[in-house]
Amino acid sequence: MSPRCLVIPLTAVFLAGCAIFGSPTPSVALRPVTLLLGFQPDVQFASFYLAQQKGYYARLGLDVTIEYKGDADLVRLVADGQAEFGVADATDVMISRTAGIPIKYVETIYGLFPVALIGPKGTVPRDPSELAGKRIGTPGKFGSSWHALLALLHAGGLTEADVTIREYPQFNQVDGLLNGDVDYITGFRNNEPLRLAAQGMQVDLLTVEEIAPLPGPGVIVGDDLLQSKKADVTGFLAATLQAETEIAADPQKGLDAAVVAVPTIDADRDVALAVLKATIELWRAGASAPSGAINDAAWTSGYDTMRALGFIDGSVPLDEMIEHLVKESVS
Numbered sequence: 001m002s003p004r005c006l007v008i009p010l011t012a013v014f015l016a017g018c019a020i021f022g023s024p025t026p027s028v029a030l031r032p033v034t035l036l037l038g039f040q041p042d043v044q045f046a047s048f049y050l051a052q053q054k055g056y057y058a059r060l061g062l063d064v065t066i067e068y069k070g071d072a073d074l075v076r077l078v079a080d081g082q083a084e085f086g087v088a089d090a091t092d093v094m095i096s097r098t099a100g101i102p103i104k105y106v107e108t109i110y111g112l113f114p115v116a117l118i119g120p121k122g123t124v125p126r127d128p129s130e131l132a133g134k135r136i137g138t139p140g141k142f143g144s145s146w147h148a149l150l151a152l153l154h155a156g157g158l159t160e161a162d163v164t165i166r167e168y169p170q171f172n173q174v175d176g177l178l179n180g181d182v183d184y185i186t187g188f189r190n191n192e193p194l195r196l197a198a199q200g201m202q203v204d205l206l207t208v209e210e211i212a213p214l215p216g217p218g219v220i221v222g223d224d225l226l227q228s229k230k231a232d233v234t235g236f237l238a239a240t241l242q243a244e245t246e247i248a249a250d251p252q253k254g255l256d257a258a259v260v261a262v263p264t265i266d267a268d269r270d271v272a273l274a275v276l277k278a279t280i281e282l283w284r285a286g287a288s289a290p291s292g293a294i295n296d297a298a299w300t301s302g303y304d305t306m307r308a309l310g311f312i313d314g315s316v317p318l319d320e321m322i323e324h325l326v327k328e329s330v331s
Contacts, residue, residue, distance in 0.1 A: 111285025
């Protein structure tokens with residue numbers, strides 16, 4: 001099989017033969033930039049940790065500081081230019097851009113939408129219309145879990161009024177399922193099923209792409225940065241994708257980087273490695289390696305679904321929400 005390379009237009013970084021960051025560069029003053037990840041450190045962010053630790057960002061002249069924020073603060077800080085990069089749900093990008101917030105989605109991290117409906121093995125319906133009357137646990141009426149649940153219900157001709165919603169703001173919906181307080185939960189496919197299995201519950205999933213495709217989380221930047229420092233953006237994306245590709249080939253490398261960044265991960269390396277391997281499958285989306293490319297079909301489907309659900313009104317076209325900076329090429 002031919003090696004997988006990246007073609008990133010307009011970047012100042014020369015990408016040769018997939019050895020993107022293999023050679024040292026002359027010492028230069030680094031420009032401080034901030035990367036905002038989700039609300040807490042996690043092995044799922046291993047690609048960013050590895051790129052930082054191996055100097056991939058530094059070789060581009062970027063001194064990357066990693067911080068953790070909730071979704072609303074993350075989007076606001078990136079839009080305001082207080083942080084240069086962030087990882088956000090694509091559905092939140094649609095909502096934010098429609099509200100006039102100047103951000104764009106520039107690289108896919110999760111090639112498959114990570115949230116699924118999860119229930120005990122043999123109980124999860126294939127037809128979402130069969131969810132009527134069921135009790136469903138979810139962290140709250142926000143973010144990707146909520147959007148995924150509403151998309152599934154909508155595809156089955158249902159609304160939230162047709163089910164009983166129980167909110168778990170501490171993200172402990174696994175306990176609700178184990179205790180029998182709910183019939184199903186929403187959760188990340190690379191997290192909650194593994195936690196449930198560790199406690200003796202085998203599960204089935206109803207994934208979003210089966211019913212109502214949505215684009216997965218990815219990297220966002222503000223309009224000002226994209227216009228003024230596009231080379232920094234494209235270089236950052238290439239560095240991150242290089243780390244993803246290395247981790248996909250050797251998950252242990254990603255786990256080791258995550259432990260350096262977040263020492264508490266070392267407390268249960270087996271579970272952390274299982275989570276990382278499941279995460280890699282979501283990055284790859286069935287391909288041999290992560291691509292980072294934006295999935296136009298998923299974005300079109302997701303845009304239509306979010307409009308049908310009333311989260312966006314269609315006043316901002318899809319092409320103003322995304323920027324194609326990464327595309328696959330085979331050499």
